[in-house]
Amino acid sequence: MQSKTAHFSKVLIEEMFQVKKGETVAITVDLGSKREIVEALAQATQDVGGLPLLMWIPKAEKDSQAGMKDWPSESLTAALCKADVWIEANSVVLLYSDIWETAMKENKKLRYLIIADSSVESLHRVFTGYEIASLKNLLVKVTDMVMASKKIRITSKNGTDVSYDIDLNYAFDYDDGDFSKPKFGTAPGFVNIVPKLNSMNGTIVFDHLQHSEENSQIKFKLKEGNITEVIGGEAAERFKEYLVSFNDKNMYKISHNMLGLNPKVNKLTHELVEDERIWGGVDFGFGHTSAMDMPPLGQEAKSHFDGVVINTSIYLDDVQITDNGEVCHKDLRPLAENLLKNINV
Secondary structure (H helix, E strand, O other): OOOHHHHHHHHHHHHHOOOOOOOEEEEEEOOOOOHHHHHHHHHHHHHOOOEEEEEEOOOOOOOHHHHHHHOOHHHHHHHHOOOOEEEEOOOOOOOOOHHHHHHHHHOOOOEEEEOOOOOHHHHHHHHOOOOHHHHHHHHHHHHHHHHOOOEEEEEEOOOOEEEEEOOOOOOEEEEOOOOOOOEEEOOOOEEEEOOOOOOOEEEEEEOEEOOOOOOOOEEEEEEOOEEEEEEOHHHHHHHHHHHHOOOOHHHHEEEEEEEEOOOOOOOOOOOHHHHOOOOOOEEEEEEEEOOOOOOOOOEEEEEEEEEEEOOEEEEEOOEEEEEOOEEOOOOOHHHHHHHHHOOOO
């Protein structure tokens, strides 16, 4: 019987990336990466005639642009600008750094995916066992509905109640598991929205917040797209110290909002890549935003962090599409049911 690691790797390389003979698959790795996963991805690449290129880099102190001082940026950027596929499997991520920005801008053929330091079990849940076409049908419909609306409101029984405006000049994206064409790819099962600048107001209570302790519900107050208060006892005080350490006002600004719809993710695991896609939940990202997503200049910041709220109710203008984590809109419910009924464990 095929192991979960081998199964995930085979699905990712053959079905999702559709790697062809002779294509270079660059895999970036650091000392926090899981060697078993990296080697399985390299083997799956070789099995289809692709050329795996494993690049071991130092484990940086901080993610994104804040990690630039720790990486061999010139050599790494040069290699990534020539690869066909880039899988980012390093535990401290290059995402949104100058290395990433240059590779994504200059390499027009690049198919990129970030898996970071996810466990084998998490990767198997997030990437396998559902029909890509059925997931796409649901995500496309949600994206169309979002783009047709002017305001989004998100609530949860945990105290979250936040809203923001739509700006059609910014990016709207989803990932359904098809990475066969050039793109900025992340794990499947979400719709991503970049809110209109200065429009987000309200309260977010996180069920999982990156760089904070597990099970510590931290509350953000937001005004005009900026974090104005961080509330939640000692855990909140430590998180405030984390934010202050960047000495960057843009680390307090909203970057994006993801609506989670991965059919196999239905509970928090405190693995961020998975939790961001939890069915009926949402993710909020803060800090750096690429110019690809927020043209023309993006939102420069020294790093980027995310937090997750589960069991949300989402309203597009005044039309409700989810209720306490369940898809409820009449046009979306049949698509959701079709996706869920065909899941394989």
